[in-house]
Amino acid sequence: MTGGGGGWWGLLEWMPTTTIWCGGAGDPDDPVEAAKRFVEEHLPEPFDVGDLSREAGLSRGHFTRLFREREGRPPWDYVLARRVARARDLLDDGARLSDAALESGFYDQSHLNRVFRRVEGTTPARYRRDRTIVQDEGGAAPED
Template sequence: MRNASNLRETARLTRHPALDGLEMLAATYRDHAYALHTHPTWVFGVVTAGVERFRVGRTDNLAAPGSILVVNPEEPHDGEKGCEAGWSYRTCYPSPGLMREVADELELADLPMFSSAVLPAPDLARSFLVAHAGAGAEGAVESEAAMLVALAAIVRRFGDGRAQDTGAGPAGSAGRLALYDDLVTADLAVPLRLSALAAAAGVTRFQVIRDFKRTVGTTPGRYVRDRRVRRACDLIGEGLPLAAVAAETGFADQSHMTRAFKTVKGVTPAAYRAATAG
């Protein structure tokens, strides 16, 4: 492990083409802080130096070197330094398709979810780090297998094997959230007001706020930002110029998009584009 006092900010995002385009981040942060956000994927990571402090839902967590951190899909979470020097870690973001493959291998009835955000398993942490570090080296088959084995080992020991209740039922807050999502994502370039969401659902603006808080644990504004960043990722992957991406996803300008993008993805849109192109 490196000396935490010598940490210097870096961030490198790559993709593993053999693992459903698995996003893999190796980063060191001293002053960067993630805003509260969500992912449509899982998050698995291991801290290699320093300490990360992060909130998942209403729970505060500290991840020290050797800690495995896990976040389930759509769980609101943030991240910042947990000590003065900051933290270094390696993370990846497995898709539902990849996790379905892992679940099938382990003969789980449902996709695995995790009740704890920090997992005490130094042996699994070491295996994960070896697999992550080897993903960019020679031997694509070996690195592909190593990551699959590392993820399966974490799921086998800590995953509950039951699908998370995402609240997608037809009634109440969850049912209204589906309607809100349709309105938000229909045209991200169009400014959306709470009054429009409230009118569409036949509720008050206060109820809209409660629905977001109760169902996804965040505010409507943060939810819209997350959806804009997700769409920006898609458009960047399609090769659209960054200025055009910003305009199409509703950001005021490219600088605005860059600030929001980094608080969610940990890297700039330009760095994300380079990783996607690679």
């Protein structure tokens, strides 16, 4: 194709460029690792998969596919699992249920209850009660 308007070279100038990432897991520039770091740093804050994909520097669809391929689950399932793990740690440290919910990134205690039960198979209150019973049985007798 020749002639006015730049020919096919003009088309190349018009086409958007795309950066293709070719690193592996553990690579500091790895988009999945970047998203996971973002999750850990912003766990109690409100964010969504769009924020994670922007942090990774990928389109939402491409990021979601890559994350699922690498981690074996969708990004939001990963976020919820990390929030539940944080809530478990806080409950183990004696935090109130409402405080554990907010400090883990849940909207309220009810939201924590629903997600915790789905992920752990029990409620946060029952989890804490069962942990307390096990610790009491395994440790020294309580002092009177």
